[in-house]
Amino acid sequence: xxQGEEDPQALSIQEGExxxxxxxxxxxxxxxxxxxxxxxxxLVHLILIRSNEREKHSGRLRVTLDTSKKSxxxxxxxxxxxxxxxxxxxxxxxxxxxxxxxxxxxTILTVHP
Amino acid sequence: xxxxxxxxxxxxRRRGQEARLRCSPMKGHSHxxxxxxxxxxxxxxxxxxxxxxxxxESGMPKERFSAEFPKEGPSILRIQQVVxxxxxxxxxxxxxxxxxxxxxxGSGTRLTVV
Numbered sequence: 534x535x536q537g538e539e540d541p542q543a544l545s546i547q548e549g550e551x552x553x554x555x556x557x558x559x560x561x562x563x564x565x566x567x568x569x570x571x572x573x574x575x576l577v578h579l580i581l582i583r584s585n586e587r588e589k590h591s592g593r594l595r596v597t598l599d600t601s602k603k604s605x606x607x608x609x610x611x612x613x614x615x616x617x618x619x620x621x622x623x624x625x626x627x628x629x630x631x632x633x634x635x636x637x638x639x640t641i642l643t644v645h646p
Numbered sequence: 647x648x649x650x651x652x653x654x655x656x657x658x659r660r661r662g663q664e665a666r667l668r669c670s671p672m673k674g675h676s677h678x679x680x681x682x683x684x685x686x687x688x689x690x691x692x693x694x695x696x697x698x699x700x701x702x703e704s705g706m707p708k709e710r711f712s713a714e715f716p717k718e719g720p721s722i723l724r725i726q727q728v729v730x731x732x733x734x735x736x737x738x739x740x741x742x743x744x745x746x747x748x749x750x751x752g753s754g755t756r757l758t759v760v
Contacts, residue, residue: 563746564746566748566749568751574753574754575650575652575737575751575752575753575754576689576737576739576751577751578748578749578750578751580748581746581747581748583746621688621689623689625746629702630702631744631745632677632679632694632701632702632741632744632749633679633691633694633702633704633705634679634681634689634691634749635691636681636688636689636690637688638687638688639688
């Protein structure tokens with residue numbers, strides 16, 4: 534079964550609003566990554582946060598990680614219509630499991646102009 | 647740098663035929679990974695390869711599926727005697743090394759078995 538569980542499954546907001554997506558996982562990890570997938574396309578890597586980090590920023594993206602709760606959140610500030618996509622969290626256990634990402638089911642984000 | 651190239655983008659096969667999916671990693675990347683995305687499901691790891699070596703194939707179905715990454719040329723994911731349940735999007739990713747490093751994905755091959 535998928536380790537990562539995301540909520541909400543779908544999120545609909547207006548342009549300019551913030552979007553928050555959450556991800557929970559079950560086993561210990563080395564890092565957690567967020568990816569974006571536009572309809573019918575491949576995945577684009579957004580940001581990686583290591584297990585010893587609590588928060589990371591990249592442009593309009595802010596990721597938090599709480600290893601005690603085994604959860605992460607992705608915040609997209611000042612959203613744009615172009616942010617409309619599916620967003621996936623993926624965990625990587627490290628060691629011999631590097632390269633073996635475990636993906637969540639994803640959150641479908643729709644940003645209305 | 648053209649990124650990770652996958653071809654074909656779309657592939658239609660009749661039940662019982664063979665499907666061959668190709669993946670050329672980014673220049674300088676020697677690690678290749680294959681994932682499968684079934685309808686209404688997230689992506690699932692299939693196999694991790696380096697040049698001429700299979701590192702981890704724990705996600706590969708035991709029968710009909712095989713993968714290779716030869717010294718020269720692209721990585722190939724081969725599905726023999728396809729069945730309707732093999733219909734999915736197959737994604738390839740690559741990286742220059744292992745570690746805390748994001749992966750670059752291709753646009754995928756959408757396999758439809760009729």
